[in-house]
Amino acid sequence: MNEDRQKILETKHLKKYFSIKDALGKQTGVVKAVDDVSLTLHKGETYGLVGESGCGKSTLGRSILRLFPITEGEVWLEGNDISNLSPGQLRPYRKKMQMIFQDPYTSLNPRKTVGETLEEVLKIHGEKNRTVREEKCQEALRTVGLRPEHYNRFPHEFSGGQRQRVGIARAILVNPSFIVCDEPVSALDVSIQAQIMNLLDALQEEKQLTYLFVSHNMSVINYIADRVGVMYLGHLVEEADTEELFSNPCHPYTQALLSAVLQIGAVRKERIELTGELPSPLHPPAGCVFHTRCPYAEQKCKEKPVMPRELSPGHFVACSLYGS
Amino acid sequence: MKMGYLRVQRILKNRRIIIGSILVFLIILFTLLTPFIFPEGPHVMEVTERLKAPSKAHFLGTDSVGRDLLCRLLYGSRVSVGVGAAVAVITMVFGLIIGLYAGYYKAVDNIVMRICDSLKSIPSILLAIALLAIMGSGIGNVIISVSIVYTPDVARIARAAVLTAREQTYIEALEALGAGANRILWLNIAPNILSSVIIQVSFIFATAIVTEASLSFLGVGVPVPEPSWGNIVYEGRAVMFQAWWLVVYPSIFIAVTVFGLNLLGDGLRDLFDPQNS
Amino acid sequence: MKKYIFKRILTMIPVFFITSIIIFSIIHLTPGDPARVILGDNAVESEVLALQEKMGLNKPLPLQYVNWLTGIFKGNLGESLFIDQPMTEIIWTHMKPTVSLTIYALLIAAGMGITCGILAARYKGGILDRIVTLISLCGISVPNFIVALLLMLLLAFSVHLFPVAGYKPMSEGIGIHVWYLTLPALSLGFIHMALIMRMTRSSVLEVLNSDYIKMARAKGVSEFAIMTKHALKNALLPIITVIGQTAVTLLAGAVVSEAIFNIPGIGQLVVTSIGRRDYMVIQAVVLVIALINMFMMLILDILYAAIDPRIRLDSR
């Protein structure tokens, strides 16, 4: 299965905590945005990361890209440990991993033309020759389906979908092997969404790219991901291949999430309605973080924290109901 | 800097910019032409012509020692507008630098902001007077002290603009690309916040002229023989009731210039960020 | 709420220290020796030394600063070289006129500024709006000493409605006291009225096209109730900030008005002290004004928290 394929990215017990300080700098609380997440991505695979707002999926993506220091745990990129590298040491690896953003309207510098934004990418990575830079940028624009005359235009002259294409061009310009797509289609209309997803698919084929695709939309994840991880309040509660997860969800939260997803024309199935409110990340519940809203919660769920267990090959669940 | 999207008709349609820039242009033009209009300089005294009302010989009348008021006002504008311009440039440069680094680095932010708050709690005129008392009055010192008083304003605006610019994801994209802090600060954030800084600076240009005039009026600004709008009014005040023109005309000069600058500032704000005009 | 006030006071302490350092350093970074400057060039060497001793100038600077600071906490702000009253008394007597002038000017500025600002926003684009915008633009363009002189010429000299200059303390009757202060307060308040007018108009406009106003309209709330019950309270927050800033700058502006209408206020005291290098007085006065400003900032924050529950309750 995917063991023989090369491991592009791996995280081991990755943790990212944000400390809340009051006016005097005294720490008054800790937000455990990402709490002990281990996942592995293989070459050419799309790993779908799904969960509701506040579950830490974006923070996980940004921690992997080292956009801020990691609290604990390791991140391995193509066999190299980049967890605690200094910005200088990190620079060569930056070319290997890139990011596509959610909001097309703030992901491009409004005062720079598309050409200038793309060329700056190559300037940062030491491409001195102007004509070489322009050639590469025009090439990138073509691959994402934009025309040469777009080169000298400003972002506000583009539609949302076109701007997202420029964002993708910027990401593939440095020929990365791994891209974090942070909700790339959530801000787009349905028809534009389809265009961008087809583009991402085509680029993956052509350039053997690996995607960490973050989204809150289960249908999008079902379409584009090969493997799916479900997050809740900073924890990876379930992980499996896409068909396996959608046909046989095991964790109660995944079941509730899938039952809440609205489908066109689908026969109405009875819906598991979650009770209670999403707890605040400042004081996560003890034991299994989902026990406050879980319909099957028992006493043991409230006490001991849960470690992911492999129910069937490649299908991990962090739920004490499935224990020995 | 390619400002392709500032279409020309948007500028022309904006009445405030037009009137504002015309007024400012006129004042600057007269300031530059003064040596040709009155080649003999502002200190010529015709004692026989003391306190004459506005007449053909002296369009705006003469002062208590017989010097032509229009000539002194034009020479005075070199000082007042000069001080205003110098303060505007200095506050913009320092304000931008301080604001940029304060907005980007948390540590710098705390220190800088506390200092700005303290500077702000001392009333501006008193601070300026105190600084002048140390350095002694004179145009150079007036410029320095007024700049010190108003740099925190520009720094505060620049810092706020940097904080909002930082939230934009294109900054995060640059960080993901491994861009250095200086490249991000100077090549990506600075050009984008320039517009709000320029708007603030145009208001400071106007306020600086007013502050200089007030300082000279209090007798601590530009020393007397050298004409400045402030000290012309200061001298005129003593004989104000016999020679009203010594007070009214300088007031008009100051008001028109400052009004023009404020109009220009308002117009620029409409142009650059229309939503909060 | 109390925790919030405590937090605000905490943040003021560093500001107070930095301000005191700035004031102290301004005075003591004087090129040349203050004692020699006061006594003039032909002063006898022994006199200069005696004065230095008296002013404690011969001690190292940080020590002088500490003594000055501890003195403040003990209520002794040093003595003036020219006025032989205790410093607190000097400041208090000069403070009274400035305080009543500033309050009077603030009432005019805030009163007129807010009402015109609201009316201009309510009838956006109408004639009233255009007039208000014009007044506010002229307001910020004309320095207050010019307004003062023009008022003096028009209302005092040619029409004798108001006294040309001078000051009558409260003790001689409120009517006279206010009568004398009208022109100075008007000239001082005019520029700030314009600032408040502009801010009120823009903040009311901003609130008027927010979503909760659209929701109120969709609920059937009348336009009048929308303005009074919903818009004004929300627009109040930025208005309070600008009034707070105005109050701080009023103290500065007072210096000029006091000079023109020769009111024996704190501004006048500072200008004369600077003239005759009376450092102790300058230091004490500027510090007191800075303290008043900080105190006003605190009141401003508390008022802010009183109105906005998000600040008040967040800091529980």
Next chain:
Amino acid sequence: MQQEIVLHVKNLSTTFRTDQGSLKAVDGVDFIVKKGEILGIVGESGCGKSVTVQSIMRLYDEKKTVSYQGEIFFENKDLLTLPYKDMKRIRGEKISMIFQDALSALNPLMKIGDQITEAIHIHTKADRKTAIAQGIEMLRQVGIPAPEKRFYQYPFELSGGMRQRVMIAIALVCRPQLLIADEPTTALDVTIQAQILELMKRLNQELNMGIMLITHDLAVVSETCRRVLVMYLGQVVEEGTAETIFNHPGHPYTKSLLESIPMIGGERGQKLRTIQGTVPLLNQIPAGCRFAPRCLKAGERCRREMPQLAPFKNEHCVRCWYPNESDGS
């Protein structure tokens, strides 16, 4: 039985005066809303769905920026010719509206209780005590736990889902005949969205109140609405029951929209169908059928002549010269 018609919109057009000339965001829209029915209006951003419903409530500034044409009949009165100040008796009492983001739609400085009782005091003569009781009861009815406590809290103290329920409570406390919901669940997470849609369906049954649900999410409409309007560039291009629209779409735009949505369970390998080109700007509307430039079946007639919204099958109208004769797959 022929359900009683609550609202009848006839040839509604809303024109905005902007500095690029006047833009007709809504151009000749016709539809009816029956009592106790949930009508869905769906379309991509910029198609005029939100402008249509805000025109019904006349929420725009009519003095300077907006002008309306056409008629909107409610209780056999034309809302467009009603004097502006009389609208306040309709709003909140007969027709009320809720918006996408409850945090910005609730007055941040006003307690939730006051915002509910305000609506009660405007439309009924209830005294203070009964108003509070009604308010708390309404909060309970929309599923808010411990309503007595929440009644005295501020909007920022509640979660997203909770705030949305408060907004619904405010809109329904005076028992309007029609509730207009403009993207009510777009800003919510999937699980909370499901709860809110369940709540709206329950209230529709219990209070027999018509609901107009405006959204860009076809799945939300298919699960919640009985009848659907599909809008494109300011016009209704298709109208019919949810069942017919989603299984046998007549208009090419609706058909390709449905095909570009990823389905759970659909085959995953195959590419999603897309609609080429982009939505034209309101000041560059093409002649003839507005979808012609992007339509694969566009013929000569489509580019020349604008089709009308014509009946196609029973209770199914399409604005297209060559509607899809789908074989009912």
